[in-house]
Amino acid sequence: MALLQISEPGQTAAPHQHKLAAGIDLGTTNSLVATVRSGLAETLPDEHGKHLLPSVVRYRLGLPPVVGEAAKAALTEDPHNTISSVKRFMGRGLADICKGCSCAEYEFAESDSSVPRIRTVAGDISPVEASAEILKALKARAETTLGGELTGVVITVPAYFDDAQRQATKDAAQLAGLNVLRLLNEPTAAAVAYGLDRESEGVHVVYDLGGGTFDISILRLNRGVFEVMSTAGNTALGGDDFDRVIAQWLAEQAGLGEEISVRKMRALRAEACRAKEALSDVESVDVSVAIKDGEVWRGELNREQLNVLIDPLIQKTLSPCRRALRDAGVALEEIEDVVMVGGSTRMPRVRELVGEFFDCEVLTDIDPDKVVAVGAAIQADVLVGNKPDDEMLLLDVIPLSLGIETMGGLVEKVIPRNATIPCAKAQDFTTFKDGQTALAVHVVQGERELVSDCRSLARFELRGIPPMAAGAARIRVTFQVDADGLLSVTAREQASGVESSVQVKPSYGLSDREIEQMLRDSMAHAEEDVAARSLREMQVEAKRAIEAVESALAVDADLLSEEERAQLDAAVVALRAEAEGDDHVKIKQAIEALNAASDDFAARRMDAGIKAAMAGHKLEEFT
Amino acid sequence: MQATDLTSSYFELFGLPVCFDIDTRALAERYRELQRVVHPDRFATAADAERRLSMQLATRVNEGFRTLKDPLARARYLLELKGVALDDADTRLDGGFLMQQMELRERMDAVKGSADAGQRLHELHGDIRQLERQLVDELATLFADGSPQALRQARDASRKLQFFHRLGEELAQLDDELAGS
Numbered sequence A: 001m002a003l004l005q006i007s008e009p010g011q012t013a014a015p016h017q018h019k020l021a022a023g024i025d026l027g028t029t030n031s032l033v034a035t036v037r038s039g040l041a042e043t044l045p046d047e048h049g050k051h052l053l054p055s056v057v058r059y060r061l062g063l064p065p066v067v068g069e070a071a072k073a074a075l076t077e078d079p080h081n082t083i084s085s086v087k088r089f090m091g092r093g094l095a096d097i098c099k100g101c102s103c104a105e106y107e108f109a110e111s112d113s114s115v116p117r118i119r120t121v122a123g124d125i126s127p128v129e130a131s132a133e134i135l136k137a138l139k140a141r142a143e144t145t146l147g148g149e150l151t152g153v154v155i156t157v158p159a160y161f162d163d164a165q166r167q168a169t170k171d172a173a174q175l176a177g178l179n180v181l182r183l184l185n186e187p188t189a190a191a192v193a194y195g196l197d198r199e200s201e202g203v204h205v206v207y208d209l210g211g212g213t214f215d216i217s218i219l220r221l222n223r224g225v226f227e228v229m230s231t232a233g234n235t236a237l238g239g240d241d242f243d244r245v246i247a248q249w250l251a252e253q254a255g256l257g258e259e260i261s262v263r264k265m266r267a268l269r270a271e272a273c274r275a276k277e278a279l280s281d282v283e284s285v286d287v288s289v290a291i292k293d294g295e296v297w298r299g300e301l302n303r304e305q306l307n308v309l310i311d312p313l314i315q316k317t318l319s320p321c322r323r324a325l326r327d328a329g330v331a332l333e334e335i336e337d338v339v340m341v342g343g344s345t346r347m348p349r350v351r352e353l354v355g356e357f358f359d360c361e362v363l364t365d366i367d368p369d370k371v372v373a374v375g376a377a378i379q380a381d382v383l384v385g386n387k388p389d390d391e392m393l394l395l396d397v398i399p400l401s402l403g404i405e406t407m408g409g410l411v412e413k414v415i416p417r418n419a420t421i422p423c424a425k426a427q428d429f430t431t432f433k434d435g436q437t438a439l440a441v442h443v444v445q446g447e448r449e450l451v452s453d454c455r456s457l458a459r460f461e462l463r464g465i466p467p468m469a470a471g472a473a474r475i476r477v478t479f480q481v482d483a484d485g486l487l488s489v490t491a492r493e494q495a496s497g498v499e500s501s502v503q504v505k506p507s508y509g510l511s512d513r514e515i516e517q518m519l520r521d522s523m524a525h526a527e528e529d530v531a532a533r534s535l536r537e538m539q540v541e542a543k544r545a546i547e548a549v550e551s552a553l554a555v556d557a558d559l560l561s562e563e564e565r566a567q568l569d570a571a572v573v574a575l576r577a578e579a580e581g582d583d584h585v586k587i588k589q590a591i592e593a594l595n596a597a598s599d600d601f602a603a604r605r606m607d608a609g610i611k612a613a614m615a616g617h618k619l620e621e622f623t
Numbered sequence B: 001m002q003a004t005d006l007t008s009s010y011f012e013l014f015g016l017p018v019c020f021d022i023d024t025r026a027l028a029e030r031y032r033e034l035q036r037v038v039h040p041d042r043f044a045t046a047a048d049a050e051r052r053l054s055m056q057l058a059t060r061v062n063e064g065f066r067t068l069k070d071p072l073a074r075a076r077y078l079l080e081l082k083g084v085a086l087d088d089a090d091t092r093l094d095g096g097f098l099m100q101q102m103e104l105r106e107r108m109d110a111v112k113g114s115a116d117a118g119q120r121l122h123e124l125h126g127d128i129r130q131l132e133r134q135l136v137d138e139l140a141t142l143f144a145d146g147s148p149q150a151l152r153q154a155r156d157a158s159r160k161l162q163f164f165h166r167l168g169e170e171l172a173q174l175d176d177e178l179a180g181s
Helices: A069-073 A094-099 A127-146 A163-175 A186-193 A239-253 A262-278 A303-328 A348-358 A371-383 A512-526 A530-559 A562-580 A584-597 A599-622 B024-038 B048-069 B071-081 B095-111 B117-145 B148-180
Strands: A021-026 A030-037 A040-043 A056-060 A063-067 A082-084 A118-120 A123-125 A152-157 A180-185 A202-209 A214-222 A225-234 A284-290 A296-302 A335-341 A361-363 A393-395 A402-406 A410-415 A423-429 A439-445 A455-463 A475-481 A487-493 A501-506
Touching (some): A021 A127, A021 A371, A056 A069, A163 A455, A180 A371, A186 A202, A186 A214, A186 A225, A186 A335, A202 A303, A202 A348, A239 A262, A239 A284, A262 A284, A303 A348, A303 B148, A335 A371, A410 A423, A410 A475, A439 A475, A439 A487, A455 A487, A530 A562, A530 A599, A562 A584, A584 B048, B024 B048, B048 B071, B095 B148
Parallel strands (some): A152 A180, A335 A361
Antiparallel strands (some): A030 A040, A202 A214, A402 A439, A439 A455
């Protein structure tokens, strides 16, 4: 007889209890958090009623960092300790940052880590840490508003973010103590927010020009399934660049020389941004620049002049559009409409040129600043299980090809761009010398033929290959890209069956050790006990594992024999007992035991689900 | 058939008859139906075992869809299932075909720097598509025949298709270059 389950009061969630989930748009300029309440997805305001949180972090000596409006206000006055547009630095090396000409604004610390660190009064800060501060602020806002801990979040990233940039985003979430359900591509989130699936089948384009990044995605919609056909973009092109060219023009007009201080440059940018935004509503705007000793230059910027300045930048967004169209194999006539996303699409000139290019209607009904967060909230609500009957499914793609370095510094493509994720590819390698026991593999991402023109993702070494004659070993390396677009690598020597150890050294990412250190540091500040946090996290994990098995049992218990059921129940009981204790290692072991006990059950459930889905077709074929 | 059995063929996975001339509409529909069941988004809060399995299966469903929807990949996969060796190192093809390839390449080289590059590229692209379609029709006939000789011819035809495929990729790159300049 199966064990009768009696849960402790308040311990087990009722099957359809609403779980708290949120969507987070971690933007270059502004960030937002949104959630679904009473069936409605909406962004959450702070205590002053403001929805947008400026993505600015100010570090202070001996005090916790400040995030948002207060930090933004200090941008000009305390430029070196106030970090803005940190998204541009995520997953990037110092050389990339300097190429983007924004390194002059900050002082970067010398370090042997591949991750650049900005020198502030509060110490050297990595972009991941600064992003984590923004995420923490949004987490606190959501939890205060919703009155409870978040079960999970969906964080959006530019579709064109590469592996290093995605990993950095996930690391930041981990530092902020968030459970990431999914990294979602921003254009896909926008398509979800527009509810395009319900109204219109067919091909749609999402044009997303934000503060620092540009994405274009082409989607086919079919009864709740959002199938991304292709994506393209530029992760270093956005409203910031518009501000920069306007600021340069202002500097020229005002007769400022080549040497402009960081402080003055920040002031110029702020004035440029103000003028740009104003010109979305009016034809011309007065501008002024402080020159020196209280002397002020005054002038005027009109739309015509603005267009001359920004047209080249808008043109730069159109070649990715062409490529995405070609990769999707879609003709212009097939496109129903273009969804406009990102604050920069407020500019009339952007709307005009994009509408001309795609020759169709441009959709702007939802606030372009909020649309991504709203879409992420809808997806989070589905993923967390609040809508068990929802038909929505997002099928996204990997934006850039993955490859490995071969002889002569050439790239061999392993997974092509725009492959639907999750995806995997196995590649066989062999040894080059007799008795060789190790092999180095260099993974890169990009479309170019030369390794030096692609982005280096990681280098790893396969060790422990049994000594054999040259060319005799068969090492199968499997590249797996998960639903977040993140790569993992496993390797196995085929002849001997030896599982080679893979040591991945991210080229521009933080190592696990560095992340752990950051966690420790942040806790030291918060005076939180490291051990207590580990225990609490493991208990949450245990609760999650038990809930997952119980909800599976509630639906498919009939797939198990009585004996199997008893084993599974016993593993649940054992885990529940360990979770009461205070040994996080034992809890972890009990979770692993429960996972092992539910392996077969998982496979059977999956088979049953597939059979049910395909049942109709089988009949029609065999009768 | 156990869908979680990773050794079954893609045709079985999608419940389609093993042939070249497949119903692409049915394929796309079943692809979506399968992903609705196996996709990791359905298991975001599930136990580790289910999450792992879901990723494996969704990966396989994606790979199967990618293979079956593209005529070249489908032809190669079918040949593999039928035990016809595809030696990529062996590139012997009839002289007429190689001449045609050379001509197409010469036309491609002439696009760059010409005054009407866009128009030439467009025409070349159209011609290649036309030749590809002919090969795909040929493959359908050969696979329907199914005799050992027909399968050998199908192998050659799929090799030819591969040439066009590469040409198409280079054309796309050229298109990018032209757009960039």
